[in-house]
Amino acid sequence: MNISGNTIFIPGATSGIGLALALRLRDAGNTVIIGGRRTELLTRIVAENPGVDAVEIDTTDADSIRRAAGSVIDTHPDLNVLITMAGIMRVEDWTAPTGFVATAEETVTTNLLGPIRLIGAFIEHLQTRPDATILTVSSGLAFAPLQATPSYNATKAAIHMLSESVRLQLAGTSVKVLELVPPSVxxxxxxxQRESEFAMPLDDFVSEVVELIKSEPTATEIQVENVKFLRYGEARGNYDEVVRALNQLDPHGK
Structure with missing residues:
Protein backbone atom coordinates (compact mmCIF):
# COMPACT_ATOMS: atom_id res chain seq x y z
CA MET A 1 0.00 0.00 0.00
CA ASN A 2 1.32 3.43 -0.90
CA ILE A 3 1.31 5.93 1.96
CA SER A 4 -0.18 8.77 -0.10
CA GLY A 5 -2.39 9.50 -3.10
CA ASN A 6 -5.22 7.18 -2.03
CA THR A 7 -8.92 7.64 -1.43
CA ILE A 8 -9.65 5.71 1.76
CA PHE A 9 -12.88 4.66 3.49
CA ILE A 10 -12.58 3.79 7.20
CA PRO A 11 -15.82 2.65 8.86
CA GLY A 12 -15.40 2.68 12.62
CA ALA A 13 -13.19 5.77 12.63
CA THR A 14 -15.02 8.08 15.05
CA SER A 15 -12.64 7.37 17.95
CA GLY A 16 -9.58 5.41 19.03
CA ILE A 17 -7.26 3.82 16.49
CA GLY A 18 -9.67 4.45 13.62
CA LEU A 19 -9.88 8.21 14.04
CA ALA A 20 -6.19 8.62 14.85
CA LEU A 21 -5.20 6.62 11.77
CA ALA A 22 -7.68 8.52 9.59
CA LEU A 23 -6.14 11.85 10.55
CA ARG A 24 -2.59 10.63 10.04
CA LEU A 25 -3.47 9.23 6.62
CA ARG A 26 -5.12 12.53 5.69
CA ASP A 27 -1.97 14.36 6.75
CA ALA A 28 0.10 11.97 4.62
CA GLY A 29 -1.72 13.13 1.47
CA ASN A 30 -4.79 10.94 1.18
CA THR A 31 -8.49 11.66 0.78
CA VAL A 32 -10.15 10.06 3.81
CA ILE A 33 -13.81 9.21 4.41
CA ILE A 34 -14.75 8.02 7.88
CA GLY A 35 -17.85 6.06 8.80
CA GLY A 36 -19.88 5.72 11.98
CA ARG A 37 -23.39 5.40 13.37
CA ARG A 38 -23.81 8.80 15.06
CA THR A 39 -24.58 11.59 12.59
CA GLU A 40 -23.90 14.37 15.09
CA LEU A 41 -20.47 12.94 15.94
CA LEU A 42 -19.57 12.56 12.26
CA THR A 43 -20.63 16.17 11.63
CA ARG A 44 -18.45 17.42 14.48
CA ILE A 45 -15.41 15.43 13.36
CA VAL A 46 -15.73 16.72 9.80
CA ALA A 47 -16.10 20.32 11.03
CA GLU A 48 -13.01 20.00 13.25
CA ASN A 49 -10.86 18.23 10.66
CA PRO A 50 -10.82 19.86 7.21
CA GLY A 51 -10.21 17.39 4.42
CA VAL A 52 -12.07 14.54 6.10
CA ASP A 53 -15.43 13.42 4.71
CA ALA A 54 -17.96 11.18 6.48
CA VAL A 55 -20.83 8.80 5.83
CA GLU A 56 -23.27 7.23 8.25
CA ILE A 57 -22.91 3.47 8.54
CA ASP A 58 -23.80 0.72 11.00
CA THR A 59 -21.49 -2.20 10.28
CA THR A 60 -23.77 -4.60 12.16
CA ASP A 61 -26.52 -3.92 9.59
CA ALA A 62 -26.17 -5.40 6.10
CA ASP A 63 -28.56 -2.86 4.55
CA SER A 64 -26.67 0.04 6.12
CA ILE A 65 -23.41 -1.30 4.68
CA ARG A 66 -24.91 -1.53 1.20
CA ARG A 67 -26.32 2.02 1.40
CA ALA A 68 -23.06 3.45 2.69
CA ALA A 69 -21.03 1.65 0.04
CA GLY A 70 -23.23 3.07 -2.72
CA SER A 71 -22.92 6.56 -1.27
CA VAL A 72 -19.14 6.40 -0.88
CA ILE A 73 -18.57 5.01 -4.37
CA ASP A 74 -20.92 7.57 -5.95
CA THR A 75 -19.28 10.48 -4.12
CA HIS A 76 -15.70 9.19 -4.36
CA PRO A 77 -15.43 7.03 -7.49
CA ASP A 78 -11.64 6.98 -7.16
CA LEU A 79 -11.91 5.09 -3.84
CA ASN A 80 -9.12 2.52 -3.77
CA VAL A 81 -8.59 1.62 -0.08
CA LEU A 82 -11.03 0.05 2.37
CA ILE A 83 -10.00 -0.24 6.04
CA THR A 84 -12.34 -2.53 7.98
CA MET A 85 -11.72 -0.86 11.33
CA ALA A 86 -15.03 -1.18 13.21
CA GLY A 87 -14.95 -3.63 16.12
CA ILE A 88 -15.95 -4.25 19.72
CA MET A 89 -14.34 -6.04 22.66
CA ARG A 90 -16.43 -7.44 25.51
CA VAL A 91 -15.58 -9.39 28.64
CA GLU A 92 -17.44 -12.73 28.77
CA ASP A 93 -17.97 -15.39 31.44
CA TRP A 94 -18.33 -18.76 29.74
CA THR A 95 -18.85 -20.53 33.09
CA ALA A 96 -22.39 -19.11 33.19
CA PRO A 97 -24.89 -21.28 31.26
CA THR A 98 -26.19 -18.65 28.82
CA GLY A 99 -24.95 -15.27 30.01
CA PHE A 100 -22.23 -15.00 27.39
CA VAL A 101 -24.22 -15.99 24.30
CA ALA A 102 -25.74 -12.60 23.43
CA THR A 103 -22.38 -10.89 23.87
CA ALA A 104 -20.64 -13.50 21.75
CA GLU A 105 -23.21 -13.11 18.97
CA GLU A 106 -22.83 -9.32 19.02
CA THR A 107 -19.06 -9.67 18.83
CA VAL A 108 -19.20 -12.06 15.88
CA THR A 109 -21.68 -9.83 14.04
CA THR A 110 -19.54 -6.74 14.50
CA ASN A 111 -16.01 -8.11 14.24
CA LEU A 112 -16.42 -10.84 11.63
CA LEU A 113 -19.66 -10.43 9.68
CA GLY A 114 -19.08 -6.67 9.49
CA PRO A 115 -15.75 -6.93 7.65
CA ILE A 116 -17.06 -9.75 5.44
CA ARG A 117 -20.05 -7.65 4.41
CA LEU A 118 -17.89 -4.56 3.90
CA ILE A 119 -15.52 -6.43 1.61
CA GLY A 120 -18.49 -7.87 -0.25
CA ALA A 121 -19.95 -4.40 -0.77
CA PHE A 122 -16.72 -2.89 -2.13
CA ILE A 123 -14.85 -5.72 -3.84
CA GLU A 124 -16.33 -5.22 -7.31
CA HIS A 125 -15.47 -1.52 -7.27
CA LEU A 126 -11.99 -2.05 -5.86
CA GLN A 127 -11.16 -4.44 -8.70
CA THR A 128 -11.80 -1.59 -11.16
CA ARG A 129 -9.04 0.50 -9.58
CA PRO A 130 -5.48 0.02 -10.88
CA ASP A 131 -3.97 -0.15 -7.37
CA ALA A 132 -6.33 -1.01 -4.51
CA THR A 133 -5.97 -2.27 -0.95
CA ILE A 134 -8.20 -3.94 1.62
CA LEU A 135 -6.73 -3.33 5.08
CA THR A 136 -8.18 -5.70 7.68
CA VAL A 137 -7.68 -5.29 11.43
CA SER A 138 -6.93 -8.35 13.52
CA SER A 139 -5.09 -8.28 16.88
CA GLY A 140 -2.23 -9.77 18.81
CA LEU A 141 -4.99 -11.73 20.53
CA ALA A 142 -5.52 -13.63 17.27
CA PHE A 143 -2.29 -15.43 18.19
CA ALA A 144 -2.44 -15.63 22.01
CA PRO A 145 -5.74 -15.61 23.92
CA LEU A 146 -6.81 -13.20 26.63
CA GLN A 147 -8.89 -15.27 29.05
CA ALA A 148 -11.52 -12.56 29.59
CA THR A 149 -12.50 -12.10 25.93
CA PRO A 150 -13.00 -15.47 24.17
CA SER A 151 -15.21 -14.25 21.31
CA TYR A 152 -13.01 -11.25 20.59
CA ASN A 153 -9.97 -13.52 20.38
CA ALA A 154 -11.83 -15.91 18.09
CA THR A 155 -13.10 -13.21 15.72
CA LYS A 156 -9.64 -11.71 15.38
CA ALA A 157 -8.14 -15.14 14.67
CA ALA A 158 -10.81 -15.54 12.00
CA ILE A 159 -9.94 -12.14 10.52
CA HIS A 160 -6.30 -13.22 10.28
CA MET A 161 -7.14 -16.40 8.38
CA LEU A 162 -9.73 -14.59 6.27
CA SER A 163 -7.06 -12.08 5.27
CA GLU A 164 -4.63 -14.85 4.38
CA SER A 165 -7.25 -16.66 2.29
CA VAL A 166 -8.71 -13.65 0.46
CA ARG A 167 -5.18 -12.49 -0.36
CA LEU A 168 -4.65 -15.79 -2.20
CA GLN A 169 -7.90 -15.41 -4.17
CA LEU A 170 -7.12 -11.81 -5.15
CA ALA A 171 -3.51 -12.50 -6.11
CA GLY A 172 -4.28 -12.12 -9.82
CA THR A 173 -6.16 -8.84 -9.41
CA SER A 174 -5.27 -5.22 -8.66
CA VAL A 175 -6.42 -5.60 -5.03
CA LYS A 176 -3.90 -6.23 -2.26
CA VAL A 177 -4.89 -7.51 1.20
CA LEU A 178 -2.99 -6.00 4.11
CA GLU A 179 -3.56 -6.97 7.75
CA LEU A 180 -3.01 -4.58 10.67
CA VAL A 181 -2.14 -6.50 13.87
CA PRO A 182 -2.43 -4.15 16.87
CA PRO A 183 -1.18 -4.91 20.36
CA SER A 184 -2.94 -3.46 23.38
CA VAL A 185 -3.33 0.27 22.66
CA GLN A 193 -7.56 0.30 28.84
CA ARG A 194 -6.78 3.97 28.21
CA GLU A 195 -4.96 4.07 31.55
CA SER A 196 -3.27 0.66 31.26
CA GLU A 197 0.51 0.78 31.74
CA PHE A 198 0.78 -2.31 29.53
CA ALA A 199 -1.01 -0.68 26.59
CA MET A 200 0.87 1.21 23.89
CA PRO A 201 0.24 4.98 23.69
CA LEU A 202 -2.12 5.68 20.78
CA ASP A 203 0.06 8.31 19.12
CA ASP A 204 3.10 6.05 19.27
CA PHE A 205 1.16 3.18 17.77
CA VAL A 206 -0.23 5.19 14.86
CA SER A 207 3.14 6.81 14.17
CA GLU A 208 4.78 3.40 13.94
CA VAL A 209 1.98 2.07 11.72
CA VAL A 210 2.30 4.98 9.27
CA GLU A 211 6.07 4.57 9.18
CA LEU A 212 5.72 0.84 8.46
CA ILE A 213 3.28 1.52 5.61
CA LYS A 214 5.74 4.05 4.21
CA SER A 215 8.83 1.85 4.55
CA GLU A 216 7.27 -1.51 3.64
CA PRO A 217 4.74 -0.86 0.84
CA THR A 218 4.64 -4.54 -0.21
CA ALA A 219 4.11 -5.96 3.29
CA THR A 220 1.18 -8.29 3.99
CA GLU A 221 1.04 -7.59 7.76
CA ILE A 222 1.65 -4.40 9.71
CA GLN A 223 3.25 -5.45 12.99
CA VAL A 224 4.56 -2.85 15.42
CA GLU A 225 7.32 -4.09 17.70
CA ASN A 226 4.99 -4.28 20.72
CA VAL A 227 2.81 -6.97 19.12
CA LYS A 228 5.58 -9.39 18.18
CA PHE A 229 5.67 -10.98 21.66
CA LEU A 230 2.10 -12.18 21.05
CA ARG A 231 2.36 -12.71 17.31
CA TYR A 232 5.31 -15.10 17.33
CA GLY A 233 4.98 -17.03 20.60
CA GLU A 234 4.14 -20.29 18.85
CA ALA A 235 6.89 -19.83 16.25
CA ARG A 236 9.44 -19.11 18.99
CA GLY A 237 8.31 -22.17 20.94
CA ASN A 238 7.24 -20.24 24.05
CA TYR A 239 3.50 -20.00 23.40
CA ASP A 240 2.57 -21.23 26.90
CA GLU A 241 4.83 -18.62 28.45
CA VAL A 242 3.26 -15.89 26.30
CA VAL A 243 -0.27 -16.93 27.32
CA ARG A 244 0.68 -16.98 31.00
CA ALA A 245 2.33 -13.58 30.82
CA LEU A 246 -0.57 -12.05 28.90
CA ASN A 247 -3.18 -13.23 31.38
CA GLN A 248 -1.17 -12.48 34.51
CA LEU A 249 0.01 -9.01 33.56
CA ASP A 250 -2.46 -7.42 31.19
CA PRO A 251 -6.18 -7.63 32.02
CA HIS A 252 -7.11 -5.52 29.01
CA GLY A 253 -5.31 -6.94 26.00
CA LYS A 254 -6.39 -5.77 22.53
Whole structure:
Protein backbone atom coordinates (compact mmCIF):
# COMPACT_ATOMS: atom_id res chain seq x y z
CA MET A 1 0.00 0.00 0.00
CA ASN A 2 1.32 3.43 -0.90
CA ILE A 3 1.31 5.93 1.96
CA SER A 4 -0.18 8.77 -0.10
CA GLY A 5 -2.39 9.50 -3.10
CA ASN A 6 -5.22 7.18 -2.03
CA THR A 7 -8.92 7.64 -1.43
CA ILE A 8 -9.65 5.71 1.76
CA PHE A 9 -12.88 4.66 3.49
CA ILE A 10 -12.58 3.79 7.20
CA PRO A 11 -15.82 2.65 8.86
CA GLY A 12 -15.40 2.68 12.62
CA ALA A 13 -13.19 5.77 12.63
CA THR A 14 -15.02 8.08 15.05
CA SER A 15 -12.64 7.37 17.95
CA GLY A 16 -9.58 5.41 19.03
CA ILE A 17 -7.26 3.82 16.49
CA GLY A 18 -9.67 4.45 13.62
CA LEU A 19 -9.88 8.21 14.04
CA ALA A 20 -6.19 8.62 14.85
CA LEU A 21 -5.20 6.62 11.77
CA ALA A 22 -7.68 8.52 9.59
CA LEU A 23 -6.14 11.85 10.55
CA ARG A 24 -2.59 10.63 10.04
CA LEU A 25 -3.47 9.23 6.62
CA ARG A 26 -5.12 12.53 5.69
CA ASP A 27 -1.97 14.36 6.75
CA ALA A 28 0.10 11.97 4.62
CA GLY A 29 -1.72 13.13 1.47
CA ASN A 30 -4.79 10.94 1.18
CA THR A 31 -8.49 11.66 0.78
CA VAL A 32 -10.15 10.06 3.81
CA ILE A 33 -13.81 9.21 4.41
CA ILE A 34 -14.75 8.02 7.88
CA GLY A 35 -17.85 6.06 8.80
CA GLY A 36 -19.88 5.72 11.98
CA ARG A 37 -23.39 5.40 13.37
CA ARG A 38 -23.81 8.80 15.06
CA THR A 39 -24.58 11.59 12.59
CA GLU A 40 -23.90 14.37 15.09
CA LEU A 41 -20.47 12.94 15.94
CA LEU A 42 -19.57 12.56 12.26
CA THR A 43 -20.63 16.17 11.63
CA ARG A 44 -18.45 17.42 14.48
CA ILE A 45 -15.41 15.43 13.36
CA VAL A 46 -15.73 16.72 9.80
CA ALA A 47 -16.10 20.32 11.03
CA GLU A 48 -13.01 20.00 13.25
CA ASN A 49 -10.86 18.23 10.66
CA PRO A 50 -10.82 19.86 7.21
CA GLY A 51 -10.21 17.39 4.42
CA VAL A 52 -12.07 14.54 6.10
CA ASP A 53 -15.43 13.42 4.71
CA ALA A 54 -17.96 11.18 6.48
CA VAL A 55 -20.83 8.80 5.83
CA GLU A 56 -23.27 7.23 8.25
CA ILE A 57 -22.91 3.47 8.54
CA ASP A 58 -23.80 0.72 11.00
CA THR A 59 -21.49 -2.20 10.28
CA THR A 60 -23.77 -4.60 12.16
CA ASP A 61 -26.52 -3.92 9.59
CA ALA A 62 -26.17 -5.40 6.10
CA ASP A 63 -28.56 -2.86 4.55
CA SER A 64 -26.67 0.04 6.12
CA ILE A 65 -23.41 -1.30 4.68
CA ARG A 66 -24.91 -1.53 1.20
CA ARG A 67 -26.32 2.02 1.40
CA ALA A 68 -23.06 3.45 2.69
CA ALA A 69 -21.03 1.65 0.04
CA GLY A 70 -23.23 3.07 -2.72
CA SER A 71 -22.92 6.56 -1.27
CA VAL A 72 -19.14 6.40 -0.88
CA ILE A 73 -18.57 5.01 -4.37
CA ASP A 74 -20.92 7.57 -5.95
CA THR A 75 -19.28 10.48 -4.12
CA HIS A 76 -15.70 9.19 -4.36
CA PRO A 77 -15.43 7.03 -7.49
CA ASP A 78 -11.64 6.98 -7.16
CA LEU A 79 -11.91 5.09 -3.84
CA ASN A 80 -9.12 2.52 -3.77
CA VAL A 81 -8.59 1.62 -0.08
CA LEU A 82 -11.03 0.05 2.37
CA ILE A 83 -10.00 -0.24 6.04
CA THR A 84 -12.34 -2.53 7.98
CA MET A 85 -11.72 -0.86 11.33
CA ALA A 86 -15.03 -1.18 13.21
CA GLY A 87 -14.95 -3.63 16.12
CA ILE A 88 -15.95 -4.25 19.72
CA MET A 89 -14.34 -6.04 22.66
CA ARG A 90 -16.43 -7.44 25.51
CA VAL A 91 -15.58 -9.39 28.64
CA GLU A 92 -17.44 -12.73 28.77
CA ASP A 93 -17.97 -15.39 31.44
CA TRP A 94 -18.33 -18.76 29.74
CA THR A 95 -18.85 -20.53 33.09
CA ALA A 96 -22.39 -19.11 33.19
CA PRO A 97 -24.89 -21.28 31.26
CA THR A 98 -26.19 -18.65 28.82
CA GLY A 99 -24.95 -15.27 30.01
CA PHE A 100 -22.23 -15.00 27.39
CA VAL A 101 -24.22 -15.99 24.30
CA ALA A 102 -25.74 -12.60 23.43
CA THR A 103 -22.38 -10.89 23.87
CA ALA A 104 -20.64 -13.50 21.75
CA GLU A 105 -23.21 -13.11 18.97
CA GLU A 106 -22.83 -9.32 19.02
CA THR A 107 -19.06 -9.67 18.83
CA VAL A 108 -19.20 -12.06 15.88
CA THR A 109 -21.68 -9.83 14.04
CA THR A 110 -19.54 -6.74 14.50
CA ASN A 111 -16.01 -8.11 14.24
CA LEU A 112 -16.42 -10.84 11.63
CA LEU A 113 -19.66 -10.43 9.68
CA GLY A 114 -19.08 -6.67 9.49
CA PRO A 115 -15.75 -6.93 7.65
CA ILE A 116 -17.06 -9.75 5.44
CA ARG A 117 -20.05 -7.65 4.41
CA LEU A 118 -17.89 -4.56 3.90
CA ILE A 119 -15.52 -6.43 1.61
CA GLY A 120 -18.49 -7.87 -0.25
CA ALA A 121 -19.95 -4.40 -0.77
CA PHE A 122 -16.72 -2.89 -2.13
CA ILE A 123 -14.85 -5.72 -3.84
CA GLU A 124 -16.33 -5.22 -7.31
CA HIS A 125 -15.47 -1.52 -7.27
CA LEU A 126 -11.99 -2.05 -5.86
CA GLN A 127 -11.16 -4.44 -8.70
CA THR A 128 -11.80 -1.59 -11.16
CA ARG A 129 -9.04 0.50 -9.58
CA PRO A 130 -5.48 0.02 -10.88
CA ASP A 131 -3.97 -0.15 -7.37
CA ALA A 132 -6.33 -1.01 -4.51
CA THR A 133 -5.97 -2.27 -0.95
CA ILE A 134 -8.20 -3.94 1.62
CA LEU A 135 -6.73 -3.33 5.08
CA THR A 136 -8.18 -5.70 7.68
CA VAL A 137 -7.68 -5.29 11.43
CA SER A 138 -6.93 -8.35 13.52
CA SER A 139 -5.09 -8.28 16.88
CA GLY A 140 -2.23 -9.77 18.81
CA LEU A 141 -4.99 -11.73 20.53
CA ALA A 142 -5.52 -13.63 17.27
CA PHE A 143 -2.29 -15.43 18.19
CA ALA A 144 -2.44 -15.63 22.01
CA PRO A 145 -5.74 -15.61 23.92
CA LEU A 146 -6.81 -13.20 26.63
CA GLN A 147 -8.89 -15.27 29.05
CA ALA A 148 -11.52 -12.56 29.59
CA THR A 149 -12.50 -12.10 25.93
CA PRO A 150 -13.00 -15.47 24.17
CA SER A 151 -15.21 -14.25 21.31
CA TYR A 152 -13.01 -11.25 20.59
CA ASN A 153 -9.97 -13.52 20.38
CA ALA A 154 -11.83 -15.91 18.09
CA THR A 155 -13.10 -13.21 15.72
CA LYS A 156 -9.64 -11.71 15.38
CA ALA A 157 -8.14 -15.14 14.67
CA ALA A 158 -10.81 -15.54 12.00
CA ILE A 159 -9.94 -12.14 10.52
CA HIS A 160 -6.30 -13.22 10.28
CA MET A 161 -7.14 -16.40 8.38
CA LEU A 162 -9.73 -14.59 6.27
CA SER A 163 -7.06 -12.08 5.27
CA GLU A 164 -4.63 -14.85 4.38
CA SER A 165 -7.25 -16.66 2.29
CA VAL A 166 -8.71 -13.65 0.46
CA ARG A 167 -5.18 -12.49 -0.36
CA LEU A 168 -4.65 -15.79 -2.20
CA GLN A 169 -7.90 -15.41 -4.17
CA LEU A 170 -7.12 -11.81 -5.15
CA ALA A 171 -3.51 -12.50 -6.11
CA GLY A 172 -4.28 -12.12 -9.82
CA THR A 173 -6.16 -8.84 -9.41
CA SER A 174 -5.27 -5.22 -8.66
CA VAL A 175 -6.42 -5.60 -5.03
CA LYS A 176 -3.90 -6.23 -2.26
CA VAL A 177 -4.89 -7.51 1.20
CA LEU A 178 -2.99 -6.00 4.11
CA GLU A 179 -3.56 -6.97 7.75
CA LEU A 180 -3.01 -4.58 10.67
CA VAL A 181 -2.14 -6.50 13.87
CA PRO A 182 -2.43 -4.15 16.87
CA PRO A 183 -1.18 -4.91 20.36
CA SER A 184 -2.94 -3.46 23.38
CA VAL A 185 -3.33 0.27 22.66
CA UNK A 186 -4.50 3.02 25.00
CA UNK A 187 -8.07 3.45 23.78
CA UNK A 188 -11.53 2.92 25.28
CA UNK A 189 -11.98 -0.52 23.73
CA UNK A 190 -12.24 -1.96 27.26
CA UNK A 191 -12.91 -0.05 30.49
CA UNK A 192 -9.60 1.08 31.94
CA GLN A 193 -7.56 0.30 28.84
CA ARG A 194 -6.78 3.97 28.21
CA GLU A 195 -4.96 4.07 31.55
CA SER A 196 -3.27 0.66 31.26
CA GLU A 197 0.51 0.78 31.74
CA PHE A 198 0.78 -2.31 29.53
CA ALA A 199 -1.01 -0.68 26.59
CA MET A 200 0.87 1.21 23.89
CA PRO A 201 0.24 4.98 23.69
CA LEU A 202 -2.12 5.68 20.78
CA ASP A 203 0.06 8.31 19.12
CA ASP A 204 3.10 6.05 19.27
CA PHE A 205 1.16 3.18 17.77
CA VAL A 206 -0.23 5.19 14.86
CA SER A 207 3.14 6.81 14.17
CA GLU A 208 4.78 3.40 13.94
CA VAL A 209 1.98 2.07 11.72
CA VAL A 210 2.30 4.98 9.27
CA GLU A 211 6.07 4.57 9.18
CA LEU A 212 5.72 0.84 8.46
CA ILE A 213 3.28 1.52 5.61
CA LYS A 214 5.74 4.05 4.21
CA SER A 215 8.83 1.85 4.55
CA GLU A 216 7.27 -1.51 3.64
CA PRO A 217 4.74 -0.86 0.84
CA THR A 218 4.64 -4.54 -0.21
CA ALA A 219 4.11 -5.96 3.29
CA THR A 220 1.18 -8.29 3.99
CA GLU A 221 1.04 -7.59 7.76
CA ILE A 222 1.65 -4.40 9.71
CA GLN A 223 3.25 -5.45 12.99
CA VAL A 224 4.56 -2.85 15.42
CA GLU A 225 7.32 -4.09 17.70
CA ASN A 226 4.99 -4.28 20.72
CA VAL A 227 2.81 -6.97 19.12
CA LYS A 228 5.58 -9.39 18.18
CA PHE A 229 5.67 -10.98 21.66
CA LEU A 230 2.10 -12.18 21.05
CA ARG A 231 2.36 -12.71 17.31
CA TYR A 232 5.31 -15.10 17.33
CA GLY A 233 4.98 -17.03 20.60
CA GLU A 234 4.14 -20.29 18.85
CA ALA A 235 6.89 -19.83 16.25
CA ARG A 236 9.44 -19.11 18.99
CA GLY A 237 8.31 -22.17 20.94
CA ASN A 238 7.24 -20.24 24.05
CA TYR A 239 3.50 -20.00 23.40
CA ASP A 240 2.57 -21.23 26.90
CA GLU A 241 4.83 -18.62 28.45
CA VAL A 242 3.26 -15.89 26.30
CA VAL A 243 -0.27 -16.93 27.32
CA ARG A 244 0.68 -16.98 31.00
CA ALA A 245 2.33 -13.58 30.82
CA LEU A 246 -0.57 -12.05 28.90
CA ASN A 247 -3.18 -13.23 31.38
CA GLN A 248 -1.17 -12.48 34.51
CA LEU A 249 0.01 -9.01 33.56
CA ASP A 250 -2.46 -7.42 31.19
CA PRO A 251 -6.18 -7.63 32.02
CA HIS A 252 -7.11 -5.52 29.01
CA GLY A 253 -5.31 -6.94 26.00
CA LYS A 254 -6.39 -5.77 22.53
Missing amino acids: RTDLLPG
